Amino acid sequence: MFGLPDPSIWLAYLLCIGSTVLCVVYGVLNWNRDGDK
Amino acid sequence: MTYIFISLAAYALIMVLFGYIGYKKTKDSSDYLLAGKEMHPIVMALSYGATFISTSAIVGFGGAAGQFGLGLIWLTALNILVGVFIAFVVFGKKTRELGHRLGTSTMPELFARRFNSGFMQGYSGLLIFVFMPIYASAVLKGIVDYVSNYTGLSFGTVLIIVSVLTAVFVVTGGLKGIMYADAFQGSLMFAGMAFLIIYTYAMLGGVTRANEALASLPTMPGVAEQTANLVKGGFAGWTSMPSTGSPVWWNIVTTLVAGVGIGALAQPQLSVKFMTVKSNRDISRAVLSGGIFILFMTGVAFTVGALSNVAFYDATGKIAIDAAGSNDGIIPVFIKEFLPDWFGGVFLIILIAAAVSTLNALVHTMGTALGRDFLRQSLKLKAETITLTRISMLIGLLLSVVLAWLSSKLDVSMAIIAIGTSMFFGLCAATFLPTYFAALYIKRFPKKAALTSMITGSVSSLFWLMFVQEKTAGSLQICKLLFNTTSIVKDTALHTLSMVDAIIVALPLSIVAAVVAGLAFAGEGEGAKLPVTSAEQAK
Structure with missing residues (x-):
């Protein structure tokens, strides 16, 4: 995939992209929740 | 050279401005220690990211990727998933609630008030103060190497200039000045790294072509001779993981990926950032920009580090580490040789920003660890917190x-x-x-169990670093002095252990100690100090 023959490397890239998307989606979904004693 | 000095002057001027704003807005020790607990979520995310990512990540680990290949991308994945998502969502929100509820301003103080133990605050404060200079010195070395390489000034001269700048900034501005400056520096870092990845891939003919060239590099003439030693250690090319169980594999998987990937969760200079925002909503919002920021920092540095082999080979016939002369030299030499001249100047500023933003936070944390946690709270010295902290900061910086x-x-x-x-x-x-997790989530976790876990973790980790793990024991020299060898398991049946990182042994031991002691001392816990959610309060 993308010129990378070893799945253990492009899987790492996929996990990077997936984790970033997770962060973005979490931020958007919780944008106005939990808005302090 | 002229534009370097112009951009350096502009950078210095903006930093002085932030230091001054921080100084003017700092009215009491809460401002100085916690930035008044009212930071904007994007400022918090950029500050967290800029503190997390230093020259160490860009130059040090980028250089490691130049030597070992793209296996380091697993660290980027862990940085985002563990270092941002889990850190913010699982640890960050509870840290903010508990920190604000107990009125704490440092991580050791959070433990001390949660478990009602002055000893714990002194012990963790002292541990941070004694060992953080190792990390701070690595960050310093990263920036000083680059600047002295670029300007021709000597290592010592640049070291003094950078440390004086850091000292002036941190001592005057407090955490407010630091966090405003971080947001500025983080934005610079983001733009610079985005340019770097686009330019590198464009220069090498696009993503697929560049990756294919890197994958086929080990078969090119002359490369096998240059990588012979690495291949003996398990290296299998820059686009593959090294062979499982080999020295290179142990190094990448346990030290570089696991050590830093998991270690980020319990960093005192990072966890204090969670206490600087006023609600959990701000932490949720910060997750969004934090994830993207880290992807562009380490993802770019590691990818470019590995790809630099193709550029160096095409130009000189040598692989990156041979062409650059050292592991830590790969990224600086790559930029100097292959990127436009103007970018070299810009990148110099970006690296200074990356180093200074991390150093500021480290010096601030060392200062609060010795000044507030150890001297003021544990030894009960009767002096102003800010004064003690400032003196301690300078001692910590000097050590580094x-x-x-x-x-x-x-x-x-x-x-x-x-x-x-x-x-x-x-x-x-x-x-x-283990103690951090228990403090946030386990209501009746006993004080003695927290102390047992802390002492087990620190003692076993230090023992492993000083006597077993060859890379660290070899450079710390204590093992050599006592036993005249670089690792006590070297040349024994257990020699594989000398390649295993301390975290793989000490963290499980620390967790086991927490569980066993938690069961043994059950019933002695003080549960009243755990954060109560508003829903629980309403019942």
């Missing part, structure tokens, strides 16, 4: 500078920056992580 100067005398083939960083991250994880 001396260590950085000493580390410049070590063997250049060692990945000194990456090793120094993972050493501190691993020590923090083994010492603090």
Whole structure:
């Protein structure tokens, strides 16, 4: 995939992209929740 | 050269401005220690990211990727998933609630008030103060190497200039000045790294072509001779993981990936950032920009580090580490040789920003660890917190500078920056992580269990670093002095252990100690100090 023959490397890239998307989606979904004693 | 000085002057001027704003807005010790607890979420995310990512990540680990290949991308994945998502969502929100409820301003103080133990605050404060200079010196070495390489000034001269700038800034501005400056520096870093990845791939003919060239590089004429030693250690090319169980594999998987990937969760200079925002909503919002920021920092640095082999080989017939002369030199030499001249100047500023933003936070944390946690709270010295903190900051910085100067005398083939960083991250994880989790989530976790876990984690981690793990024991020299060997398991049946990172041994031991002691001392816990959610209060 993308010129990378070893799945253990492009899987790492996929996990990077997936984790970033997770962060973005979490931020958007919780944008106005939990808005302090 | 002129534009370098112009951009340096502009950068210095903006930093002075932030230092001054921080100084003017700092009215009491809460402002100085916690930035008044009212930081904007994007400022918090950029500050967290800019503190997390230093020259160590860009130059040190980027250089490691130049030597070992793209296997380091697993660290980027862990940085985002563990270092941002889990850190913010699982640890960050509870840390903010508990920190605000107990009125704490540092991580050792959070433990001390949660478990009602002054000893715990002094012990963790002292541990942070003694060992954080190792990490700070790695960050310093990263920036000083680059600047002295670029400007021709000597290592010592640049070291003094950078440390004086850091001292002036941190002592005057407090955490407010630091966090405003971080947001500015983080934005610079983001733009610079985005340009770097686009330019590198464009220069090498696009993503697929560049990756294919890197994959086929080991079969090119002359490369096999240059990588012969690495291949003996398990190296299998820059686009593959090294062979499982080999020395290179142990190094990448346990030290570089696990040590830093997991260690990020229990970093005192990072966890204090969670206490600087006023609601959990701000932490949720910060997750969004934090994830993207880290992807562009380490993802770019590691990818470019590995790809630099193609550029160096095409131009000189040598692989990156041979062409650059050392592991830590790969990224600086790559930029100097292959990127436009103007970018070299810009990148210099970006690296200074990356180093200064991390150093500011480290010096601030060392200062609060010794000044507030150890001297003021544990030893009950009767002096102003801010004064004690300022004096302690200068002592911590001085220690780091001396260590950085000493580390410049070590063997250049060692990945000194990456090793120094993972050493501190691993020590923090083994010492603090189980107690940190228990403090936030386990209502009746006994004080004695927290202390048992902390002491087990720190002692086993230090023992492993000093006597077993060859890379660290070899450079710390204590094992050599006592036993005349670089690792006590060397040349024995257990020699594989000398390649295993301390975190792989010490963190599980620390967790086991927490569980066993937690069961043994059950019933002695003080549960009243756990954060109560508003829903629970309404019942």
